[in-house]
Amino acid sequence: MARGRPREEGIDDAVREAVRALLTETGYQRCTIDAVAARAGVGKAAVYRRWRSKAELVFAAVVHPVELEPPSDTGSLRGDVAAVLTVIQSSLDSTELRQALPSLLADVRADPALETRFGEVFLGRERGYLVQMLDRAVARGELSRRPDPALVHAILLGPVLTWLHLFTETPPSGGLAASLASPLHAAVVALGA
Amino acid sequence: MARGRPREEGIDDAVREAVRALLTETGYQRCTIDAVAARAGVGKAAVYRRWRSKAELVFAAVVHPVELEPPSDTGSLRGDVAAVLTVIQSSLDSTELRQALPSLLADVRADPALETRFGEVFLGRERGYLVQMLDRAVARGELSRRPDPALVHAILLGPVLTWLHLFTETPPSGGLAASLASPLHAAVVALGA
Numbered sequence: 001m002a003r004g005r006p007r008e009e010g011i012d013d014a015v016r017e018a019v020r021a022l023l024t025e026t027g028y029q030r031c032t033i034d035a036v037a038a039r040a041g042v043g044k045a046a047v048y049r050r051w052r053s054k055a056e057l058v059f060a061a062v063v064h065p066v067e068l069e070p071p072s073d074t075g076s077l078r079g080d081v082a083a084v085l086t087v088i089q090s091s092l093d094s095t096e097l098r099q100a101l102p103s104l105l106a107d108v109r110a111d112p113a114l115e116t117r118f119g120e121v122f123l124g125r126e127r128g129y130l131v132q133m134l135d136r137a138v139a140r141g142e143l144s145r146r147p148d149p150a151l152v153h154a155i156l157l158g159p160v161l162t163w164l165h166l167f168t169e170t171p172p173s174g175g176l177a178a179s180l181a182s183p184l185h186a187a188v189v190a191l192g193a
Numbered sequence: 194m195a196r197g198r199p200r201e202e203g204i205d206d207a208v209r210e211a212v213r214a215l216l217t218e219t220g221y222q223r224c225t226i227d228a229v230a231a232r233a234g235v236g237k238a239a240v241y242r243r244w245r246s247k248a249e250l251v252f253a254a255v256v257h258p259v260e261l262e263p264p265s266d267t268g269s270l271r272g273d274v275a276a277v278l279t280v281i282q283s284s285l286d287s288t289e290l291r292q293a294l295p296s297l298l299a300d301v302r303a304d305p306a307l308e309t310r311f312g313e314v315f316l317g318r319e320r321g322y323l324v325q326m327l328d329r330a331v332a333r334g335e336l337s338r339r340p341d342p343a344l345v346h347a348i349l350l351g352p353v354l355t356w357l358h359l360f361t362e363t364p365p366s367g368g369l370a371a372s373l374a375s376p377l378h379a380a381v382v383a384l385g386a
């Protein structure tokens with residue numbers, strides 16, 4: 001595609017769009033950094049300056065960027081859990097990702113340095129925001145102590161990931177995040193009681 | 194390995210052992226049905242009679258067999274949830290599976306017929322036992338109605354799967370299933386209230 005090079009600030013958007021297009025058209029295996037750079041009309045060096053590996057590039061383009069936005073303070077733990085579940089669902093709910101995630105995880109699993117980097121960059125950011133959410137709930141008196149943030153992370157992320165990427169059913173009519181908000185709020189309250 | 198053919202009733206054990214050994218020694222890609230049959234000292238036809246694909250063979254050998262045992266009736270929903278979590282944890286907690294699962298899921302995702310079969314054979318059996326657990330809880334008066342079994346499935350399976358196969362931390366000192374039992378029991382109660 002001849003489109004000329006996007007301006008520096010447009011590179012992220014152009015790359016994200018190229019990744020999504022290539023995942024849909026050719027699948028994860030052939031969505032290489034070379035192919036993404038060519039499709040986006042940017043230099044490979046510009047891609048490597050921002051993302052350290054193909055797996056990181058794809059994750060950042062399709063799930064969430066390294067610079068994750070913090071979830072909003074809704075004023076209650078119940079509202080915060082619902083908001084986090086909505087963010088998790090929208091991050092994970094795409095056909096491209098459903099096709100690509102197992103192969104992406106296989107790449108990560110096969111490379112210990114990449115696995116460590118994913119743990120720090122992606123899971124670490126998510127975890128940091130959950131700690132903020134839990135500390136707000138303790139300050140409001142909704143929890144008597146801060147539960148293990150890793151357990152809370154598994155409890156909020158796990159059911160959404162499992163339904164969207166393992167089950168074949170369509171989500172419940174009210175929406176998956178909305179259906180999980182009350183039970184998983186109850187789970188977090190039980191952990192921090 | 195020259196060991197002579199195992200008797201018919203020993204084939205399952207010999208195959209399971211061969212799968213685990215090959216996953217550890219060579220990884221998922223090279224753990225083919227041919228290699229498993231040779232390693233187990235059984236004919237390929239015997240393998241294909243029991244399992245329809247490599248992915249099914251590996252899943253049945255490493256996670257749980259097609260003929261899944263029902264979880265015990267412990268007399269309470271709280272006890273039943275704890276027992277199910279223990280079964281899920283022991284099914285998912287192995288180094289072989291941690292290495293192999295992303296590639297196995299990539300195979301399943303790439304083949305719609307295989308995905309349907311996995312949904313019916315493995316997820317379907319699990320789901321059926323959860324329905325029994327929930328109906329017992331309704332009969333005991335612990336739940337006022339049976340919640341959506343797919344949501345309960347996601348809530349019980351998801352956090353264990355996410356911790357063991359996505360996180361890099363070791364599980365909490367008391368054990369993962371034990372740490373999740375109270376919060377996930379609270380979640381199921383909230384769903385069926």
